[in-house]
Amino acid sequence: xxxxxxxxxxxxKSTTAIALSRELDFLYIDTGAMYRxxxxxxxxxxxxxxxxxxxxxxxxQVKIELVNRPEGMLVMLNGEDVSKEIRKxxxxxxxxxxxxxxxxxxxxxxxxxxxxxxxxxxxxxRDIGTVVFPNADLKIFMTADIKxxxxxxxxxxxxxxxxxxxxxxxxDLAKRDHLDSSREISPLKRAENAVLIDTTFMTFKEQVNFxxxxxxxxxxxxx
Numbered sequence: 001x002x003x004x005x006x007x008x009x010x011x012x013k014s015t016t017a018i019a020l021s022r023e024l025d026f027l028y029i030d031t032g033a034m035y036r037x038x039x040x041x042x043x044x045x046x047x048x049x050x051x052x053x054x055x056x057x058x059x060x061q062v063k064i065e066l067v068n069r070p071e072g073m074l075v076m077l078n079g080e081d082v083s084k085e086i087r088k089x090x091x092x093x094x095x096x097x098x099x100x101x102x103x104x105x106x107x108x109x110x111x112x113x114x115x116x117x118x119x120x121x122x123x124x125x126r127d128i129g130t131v132v133f134p135n136a137d138l139k140i141f142m143t144a145d146i147k148x149x150x151x152x153x154x155x156x157x158x159x160x161x162x163x164x165x166x167x168x169x170x171x172d173l174a175k176r177d178h179l180d181s182s183r184e185i186s187p188l189k190r191a192e193n194a195v196l197i198d199t200t201f202m203t204f205k206e207q208v209n210f211x212x213x214x215x216x217x218x219x220x221x222x223x
Contacts, residue, residue, distance in 0.1 A: 001026075001120045002135075003215055004128035007142035008177050008188060010149035010156075012199045012207055013124040016142070018073065019208045021122045024215065028068055029115050030075075031125030031132065034108050035099040036086035037064050037077045042098060043090070049097045056103035064111065087160060093172065096179040105131075105186055126180055129191030138218045139194035140211060148200045149173055 003026070007013050014030060021028035039049070041062055047054045065076040075083045085091070098104055105127075112132050116123060123132065129139035144152075150170040157164055180188035190196060195214060199207050217223055 001137045001215075001219060002116060002133050003122045003211075004133050004136035004139045004191070004194075005122065005124040005142060005211075006126055006128050006130070006140070006188070006191065006194065007124075008126075008149070008180065009173055010153040011142040011144045012152070012202075012204070013142050015204065016207045016211060017122045017124040019204075020212060020215070021068070023208070023212060024120070024122075026120040026122045027115065028073060029066060029112055029121060029123040030073060031108065031112055031123060031128065032095075033066065033073070033075045033083075033086060034064050034111065035104070036091050036095050037075055037082055038062055038104060038108070039091055039095045039098040040082055040086055041077060043094065049094055052101050055098055056101050059103060059107040062107070066115070084160065087156070089157070089162060089164070092176075096176055096183075100179070100183040100185060102185045126188040127186035129194050130189060131186045134191075138215060139191045140197060140214070141190040141194040142197050142199055142207075144198060145200040146170055146173055146177075 005013050005017050018028055020026065038058070042049060042055050042058060047058070049055060063078050067074040067076060073083070074081050075086060109132050112123065115121070116133065125132065129136055147170065150166050150173055153169050153173065154164060154166055197210065
């Protein structure tokens with residue numbers, strides 16, 4: 001069974017998908033982390049991110065692995081654990097540029113589909129139900145009010161000892177939303193048959209339980 005979860009930044013996709021994967025024993029695929037790792041490599045190699053050809057040329061050198069552990073998912077870039085580094089602000093501000101490039105997305109989609117071969121998967125990102133797994137058994141589009149999303153992102157950053165004003169975070173999210181939804185290749189949008197879930201006023205537990213019930217019902221052929 002393949003569950004595709006899409007939505008904008010800080011809508012609750014990652015935390016919800018992680019919890020569901022643990023409860024249901026599904027493989028969790030964080031596609032955003034993969035693009036962040038690719039972006040990190042380009043920055044480390046001092047490649048101008050606006051140079052699409054140079055950034056895309058890295059695809060043959062990049063080896064990205066997602067390792068599911070009880071304590072959380074590890075993101076490995078060419079054998080190095082970069083799980084914390086890719087969550088830093090300088091990556092967040094740059095990843096939309098890299099993820100807009102056609103050859104980069106094609107490479108990441110290829111890796112993501114290989115990960116999802118012949119196993120139960122929960123995959124989250126921005127084009128999962130539309131591009132990566134268009135035939136997913138269950139498609140979900142999660143969203144939330146931008147002010148609530150900004151508060152969530154601020155909490156996440158504080159866990160990394162990063163202090164950032166709420167207004168600045170909200171502006172960054174709005175910019176990211178625009179870039180993601182207006183890009184030519186694989187824009188962020190709700191798949192035609194995706195279940196829309198607004199998490200603005202939902203607790204984390206409510207989000208997880210609601211989607212869990214959808215998965216179980218789908219698995220039993222109830223809808």
